[in-house]
Amino acid sequence: MQQQHRQPELVEGSLPVFVFPTELVFYADDQTSHKQVLTLYNPYEFALKFKVLCTAPNKYTVVDATGAVKPQCCVDIVIRHRDVRACHYGVYDKFRLQVSEQSQRKALGRKEVMATLRPSASLELPSLRPQDEERRIKEQIVDSEFFEQTAFQTGLLTMVILRT
Secondary structure, three states: OOOOOOOOOOOOOOOOOEOOOOOOEEOOHHHHHHHHEEEEEEEOOOOEEEEEEEHHHHEEEOOOEEEEEEEOOOEEEEEEEEEOOOEEOOOOEEEEEEEOOOOOOOOOOOEEEEEEEOOOOOOOOOOHHHHHHHHHHHHHHHHHHHHHHHHHOOOOHHHHHHOO
């Protein structure tokens, strides 16, 4: 009798999601920063569908907020800040990228990306508060280490090297 290779059942919310960058910073005085790109990577052997949610949908336009990513490919998601006013300076909004298998409804994984509007890049302080900077660095290290391990195992190492 021949054994069939079955993929293990994925638990809802347990699939790692790979998105770059992990934070979006818009600058009121720099119109070129009002449009930014999130890249969603799929290092898996199966297609994913995705959905982008936001805590402040009135402030942003997400081009193609839903879609699909072929196996071992990536897609770019364009996000535009459309409400650039001083009352929004320093406010943190969240984008959540949810992914699921192409044929399934349940969300297998999700990743949150912080977004903020700042008045000017030239007024930017050299560093955030120490605890915020430390948290951001740790998240980037954990994300990049895990992605590189996964990429190496699936043959995407060249893509990781090209993107960094």
